[in-house]
Amino acid sequence: MRLALAAFGVSPPPSFAAFMTRIDRLAAQASLGGADLLALPEYAAMVLAGASITAPDVEIEIATVTAQADAFIAALRDIAMRHGLYVLGGSLPMRSAQAIYNRAPFIGPTGIIGFQDKQCMTRFEAEHWTITGGAPPCVFRTAHGLIGVSICYDSEFPLHVRAQITAGAKLILVPSTTEAEAGFNRVRLSARARAIENQCFIATIPLVGHAPWSAIIDANHGYPALFTPCDHGFPPNGVAAMGALNEPSLLFATADLTAIDRIRADGGVLNHRDWPVAIPPAPIIDLG
Numbered sequence: 001m002r003l004a005l006a007a008f009g010v011s012p013p014p015s016f017a018a019f020m021t022r023i024d025r026l027a028a029q030a031s032l033g034g035a036d037l038l039a040l041p042e043y044a045a046m047v048l049a050g051a052s053i054t055a056p057d058v059e060i061e062i063a064t065v066t067a068q069a070d071a072f073i074a075a076l077r078d079i080a081m082r083h084g085l086y087v088l089g090g091s092l093p094m095r096s097a098q099a100i101y102n103r104a105p106f107i108g109p110t111g112i113i114g115f116q117d118k119q120c121m122t123r124f125e126a127e128h129w130t131i132t133g134g135a136p137p138c139v140f141r142t143a144h145g146l147i148g149v150s151i152c153y154d155s156e157f158p159l160h161v162r163a164q165i166t167a168g169a170k171l172i173l174v175p176s177t178t179e180a181e182a183g184f185n186r187v188r189l190s191a192r193a194r195a196i197e198n199q200c201f202i203a204t205i206p207l208v209g210h211a212p213w214s215a216i217i218d219a220n221h222g223y224p225a226l227f228t229p230c231d232h233g234f235p236p237n238g239v240a241a242m243g244a245l246n247e248p249s250l251l252f253a254t255a256d257l258t259a260i261d262r263i264r265a266d267g268g269v270l271n272h273r274d275w276p277v278a279i280p281p282a283p284i285i286d287l288g
Contacts, residue, residue: 001144001171001255004030004038005203005224008090009248010211012050016068019048020075026250027083033252036144037086041207042102042118042152042175044090045072046217056215058129066095073105073113080107086142086287090175090205091118091151099132104149104175106140108287114140118151119160124179129216137282139167145257146284152176156190158197165198165272167281170260172200177207177220184221192238195227199264199272201240201255202227208246221246226253231267233259 006026013019023040030038048068049061065072069092080087089105102118102125117134118125125131137160140147148164148171155161155174164172174191178184184206191202206222223243230238241253264272 001037001257002033002035003203003226003253003255004033004035005205005226005243005251005253006038006040007206007208007222007224007243007247007249007251008041008044008047010047010050010207010209010214010217010220012211012213013047015051016048016071019051020072020079023076024079027079027085027087029250031083031085033250035085035252037088039088039173039203039205040090040175041205042091042104042177043207043217044175045069045092046214047211048072050211050213054213056213056218058215061214061216062093062100062129066093066100069094076105077107077111077113080109081111084109088149088173088175088205093131100130101134102131102151103134104151106149106287108142110288112287114138114285114287116149116151118154120154120157122153137161137163139164139169139282139284141284141286143288145170148172148282150174152178152187155194156186158194161194161198162275163282165200167284170200170257171255172202173205174202175205176222177217178222179219181221188222188225191225192227195238196229197271197275199229199231199267200260201257203253203255208248223247224249224251226255229263229267231263231269233263
């Protein structure tokens with residue numbers, strides 16, 4: 001499976017249409033590069049708020065983006081279908097009758113839409129942004145195999161990813177937004193640990209750059225990467241691909257999911273087999 005991992009910059013767009021054109025161009029670039037999937041970072045949609053605000057304000061930023069959530073997802077669906085791609089639309093705050101959730105839309109090339117909520121909130125989200133933890137982990141069925149999404153902080157908890165692995169996932173996408181270098185390293189190192197302990201691929205997709213106009217995405221650090229098991233047939237250091245730090249870019253990487261079957265059956269170690277069953281498998285959402 002060919003991946004296009006977008007380290008997405010936070011430059012404010014002049015309009016909603018301009019913002020979606022930017023994503024459409026990324027999708028076109030991904031498609032020309034032979035990608036099957038385009039992945040955006042956590043809170044990528046918060047960049048939309050920059051089209052209408054000039055000073056940081058958490059409440060206004062969240063209200064601005066939640067009001068455009070349906071239009072954003074509809075536009076992403078159109079992009080996925082026109083370019084024949086699976087699209088992970090990063091994540092965005094979405095309002096329900098009960099609360100506001102940090103929710104990742106995952107869209108198939110036929111237009112089928114599934115969602116993965118962030119389950120465990122960071123202190124900023126819970127204490128300052130009024131974002132609530134959502135539904136437990138699920139798994140998405142694609143034409144290439146089963147894929148999980150573990151949003152940023154969730155990837156730091158082994159059992160969140162393990163539920164997806166137990167359900168059959170061989171690739172976990174980790175969209176992230178990390179304000180400090182320490183936060184980026186927590187996500188990066190956790191992703192590498194998940195790849196080793198589950199014998200799977202883990203792709204990290206960060207928001208990058210500085211947005212002085214925003215209270216939510218004011219500072220963002222990271223680089224996109226695809227991590228693997230450290231075993232024969234894979235890179236010895238477990239890094240299949242890695243982008244530049246803090247630079248907006250589109251990183252292409254290939255995840256051979258059949259290689260995961262091989263390493264789980266006959267690796268130098270058998271982490272996947274030797275992990276005891278801790279919690280039930282995650283449910284599967286069919287994206288066609």
